[in-house]
Amino acid sequence: MSYHDRRDSDPIKPSIHEMEASRSWQQVPQNEEDITSYNPYTSQTQDLGYSASASVETExxxxxxxxxxxxxxxxxxxxxxxxxxxxxxxIVGWGYDLVIVGAVVGTDSFLKDYGEMIHGKMDTPGNWLSLWLGLPPAGAAIGSLLGGWLQNKIGRKFTLMMGTLVSAVAIACMFFSHIPEPLDTKRMLLTAGLTIQGFTVGIIRGVCVTWVSENTPTALRGSAMALFPVFTLLGQLIGLLVTLAINGIEGNSGYLGAFGSQWILAVGPLILSILMPESPAHLIRTGQEERAIKSATRLYAPKINPFSQLERIRATIEEEKANTASATYWSCLRGTNLRRTLIVGLASIFPPLFGMELLSNANLFLRSMGMESTPSLVFMAAGVVAGMFGNAIGFWLLSRTGRRNMIIPSMGVAAILWGAMGITGFWSSEALTWVAGGIMMSVIIVCGLGAWPAGYAIVGETSSLQLRSLTQGLASIAEKGFSITLAIVLPMLFSRDKAALGAKTAFVFCGTSVIGAVLTWLFVPEMKGRSAIEIDQMFEMRLPARQFKGLKLQAHQVQESAPLAMQQQYA
Incomplete structure (x- = not known):
């Protein structure tokens, strides 16, 4: 039974105060009347087609x-x-954390306090290093899973606040871990801090992705989601600059400064959690209609009628509730939601598929091939800047072209580049090492133009509004599981004391890039320009992925008037 066949849902009713406060919405410039006026007798689907042009929109x-x-x-x-x-x-803090931990544990001042003498040289024992590199992503996976559930219980706003406050505690564990005298106590306290920090990163990232994906209009959705890789890279760039700065500082002030700087990055999310409006979609789903009106007013007024926006959100949620009785993780794995969850999971592992794990450790990889430390760091920094440049263009491209058109070609080109790099591994020369570095930079630019930002767009638009936060949690499990596996396997492949494959390691990502392109062609539908309710309906119709783009849905003739907008019209 569809939303439009039901008559028993209670309309959202604005209070007298809200109606009085909203009178200003009717005082709009003449050239914007076509995008702000609302006809209560027009169907909701017609209302979806707000025109931003100054010309009058015809029927x-x-x-x-x-x-x-x-x-x-x-x-x-x-x-x-x-x-x-x-x-x-x-997300800047997330990118910063990705770089700073791996960089700090290799500094001389850190090794003096936390390392031990191994073969006549201060170094970190392998078992502790594995814990410090492996537990943060594992914590992030658990944080994403718990955060998805928590968002549905206390909302996006308070989940972000909680994650930020716990993050401050985690940073304190890392910062003060040098104080205890026993070496193992220092290491255990640092391990606890890194794990908890990873846990909070999973919560915070999940909140941000969920909030943006469910509150952006169709026209902004893809580009808004593409901001995440851009700001992730910005955080990594800041982390690299901090790493270069602390390398020249003697004593523990260097690494303590790196740990303590994370408190500064935690201030922004804390302030944001206080000032941001709660997601109207969450408030409508939990029956908090008065708060939903206030949040929608903060987000949409005065150019867009917030009452009509709430009606659209409500229509989508009621439609989804008719098909999914409750919002649980089990619901994400049943019926048509299973297909949607698998698509989100696939999109979330696009970065590991096109080689992000190797690109993120470019300095270690290039050093294993014989490149000096400084040039390898320069290549890594250049790769981050190149990735930001590519994603910035990808941000714009998402508003112009389809997701499939961005993912499949970019994955294909990445496969060719990785294959070419793998072939260079059959020879050994200093020049070919620099060629490998150049190819890695090319891969990050190509995927920044396509698969990376488009993957975020798919993550943000595929799942239903009712299950969005939970689906994000499950997708994060897939992403972190894939990343942890590669983090363990890759050093075994390129390290000089292991397989020592060098540039031939690229053949792994040549294969995974091809797999990513093929899976996208087979299973990922084109959803650009589709509203949430249209996407719901196309999945309910069980359309094959390649039929989404060409389908022309009939406009719904909404039988119920939109009560919010109607009362606003005559207030």
């Missing part, structure tokens, strides 16, 4: 929000765009 116009240019969409939804940008602030 038969087929223009819809999904085809709106990015610049025009930002102008129409300035507050939403601003909050999406703000939600990227915690």
């Amino acid at each position: 038969n116009s087929k223009d819809n929000e999904g085809q709106m240019p990015l610049r025009q969409a930002i102008k129409l939804y300035p507050k939403v765009a601003g909050y999406c940008l703000a939600m990227s602030i915690p």
Whole structure:
């Protein structure tokens, strides 16, 4: 039974205060009347087609929000765009953490306090190093899983606040771990801090992805999700710069400064958790209608009628509730939701598939091939900058072209580049080592233009609103599991005391890139320009992936009027 066949759902009713406060929405410039006026007798699907053009929209116009240019969409939804940008602030901390831990444990000052003499040289024992590199992503996977459940219980806003506060405790464990005298106590305290920090990163990242994906309009959704890889790389770049700075500092001040700097990065998410509006979709789903009106007003008014936006969110959630009785992890693995969860899981592992694990450790990899330390660090920094450049263009491309058109070609080109690099591994020369570094930079640019940002867009739009936070948690398990596996296997392949494959390691990612392109062609549908309710309906129809793009859905003739917008119209 569809939402439009039911008559028993209670309408969302604005209070007298809210109706009085909303009178200003009717005072709009003449050239914006076509995008702000609302006809309560028009169907909700027709209401989806707000036009950002100044010309009057005709009844038969087929223009819809999904085809709106990015610049025009930002102008129409300035507050939403601003909050999406703000939600990227915690992602900087995530990128920073990815770099800083691996960099700090190799510094001389750190080894003096936490290392031991191995074969006449201060070094970190392999078992402790494995724990420090492996437990943070494992903690992040658990944090994502718990965070997905917690978001549905206490909301996105308070989950972000909780994750940030626990993060501050984790940073304290790392910062003060040098104080105890026993060496093993120092190491255990540091291990606990790193694990808890990974746990909080999983929670915080899950909140940001969920909030952005469920509150951005169709025209902004893909580009907004593409901000995450850009700001992840920005955090990594900051981490690299901090690493270069602390290398020249004697004593423990260097690594303590690196650990303590994470407190500074935690301030932004804490302030954001206090100031941000709660997600209207979460509030509607949990029956908090008055709070939903206030949040929607902060996000959409005055250019967009927040009441009509809430009606659209409500229609989608009620449709989903008719098909999914409760929001649980088990629900994500049943019926059509299983297909959607698998697609989100596939999109989340695009970075490991195109070689992000090797690219993130480019300095270690290139050093194993004989490159000096400084050039290898320069290559890594250049790769981060190149990735930011590629993702910045990918941010714009997502508003212009489809997800499949970005993923499949970029994965294909990445496979060719990795294959070429693997072939160079059959010879040994210093020049070919530099060629390998150049190819790795090319891969990150190509995938930054396509698979990386497009993967985030798919993660943000595929799951249902009701199960979004839970699906993100399951997808994170897949991503972290894949990443941990590669983190263990890759050093065995390229290390000089192990397989010593050198550039031939690239053949692994030549194969995984091909697999990613093929799986995308077979299973990932094109959802660009589709509203949440349209995506729900196409999955319910069990359409093959390659039929999504060409399907023309009939407009729903909504039988119920939109009570919020109707009362607003005559307030």
